[in-house]
Amino acid sequence: MDRRGFTLIEAMIVLVIAGILAGLAIPSVVGWLPNYRIKRAARDLYSNMQSTKLNAIKANDNWAIVFDTATNSYLICSNRGTDSSWSNTGDNTIESTITFPDYGSGVNYGHGIAPTNATSGGGTFPADDVSYNSNVLVYNLRGTGNSGYVYIQNNQNTCYAIGTGSSGAVILKKWYPSGWL
Numbered sequence: 181m182d183r184r185g186f187t188l189i190e191a192m193i194v195l196v197i198a199g200i201l202a203g204l205a206i207p208s209v210v211g212w213l214p215n216y217r218i219k220r221a222a223r224d225l226y227s228n229m230q231s232t233k234l235n236a237i238k239a240n241d242n243w244a245i246v247f248d249t250a251t252n253s254y255l256i257c258s259n260r261g262t263d264s265s266w267s268n269t270g271d272n273t274i275e276s277t278i279t280f281p282d283y284g285s286g287v288n289y290g291h292g293i294a295p296t297n298a299t300s301g302g303g304t305f306p307a308d309d310v311s312y313n314s315n316v317l318v319y320n321l322r323g324t325g326n327s328g329y330v331y332i333q334n335n336q337n338t339c340y341a342i343g344t345g346s347s348g349a350v351i352l353k354k355w356y357p358s359g360w361l
Contacts, residue, residue, distance in 0.1 A: 213284070218283070224278065236320060245257070294341075298351075
């Protein structure tokens with residue numbers, strides 16, 4: 181009699197081996213996930229700064245990113261509304277709203293364990309971890325804007341600084357024990 185297939189014992193051995201491998205892999209993924217999330221949030225903010233700059237040039241008008249530390253989010257705005265204020269977002273034309281919790285728990289404004297800010301001279305951090313005046317980055321029609329940094333962290337104290345120079349250049353730095361790189 182020709183019998184093909186697996187015996188119950190063979191199937192159980194395969195399941196036990198798969199369970200052991202899963203048990204070994206899950207802690208690695210759990211430890212890796214917070215760093216993946218903050219890296220993704222930092223790169224997205226960097227990309228959104230670049231995109232906002234290009235949109236200002238393309239529209240031949242000012243565009244802004246308004247950082248809202250109270251809601252752990254930022255807004256990309258193409259018009260400051262009738263009150264001519266980027267900070268009062270109620271009448272702004274909001275193109276996009278990005279919230280850090282969308283990246284997963286633990287990503288928020290903060291500077292982790294970094295002892296000094298990301299400027300060339302170092303120094304203290306702004307109280308809300310956003311150094312732009314009134315927490316607003318404005319790009320003009322030439323693609324230049326105000327300089328500053330935004331600091332974000334995760335629950336493992338990993339920290340990124342994403343900012344701009346007055347020339348409009350976008351900068352992304354990560355804190356390492358040796359300094360900002």
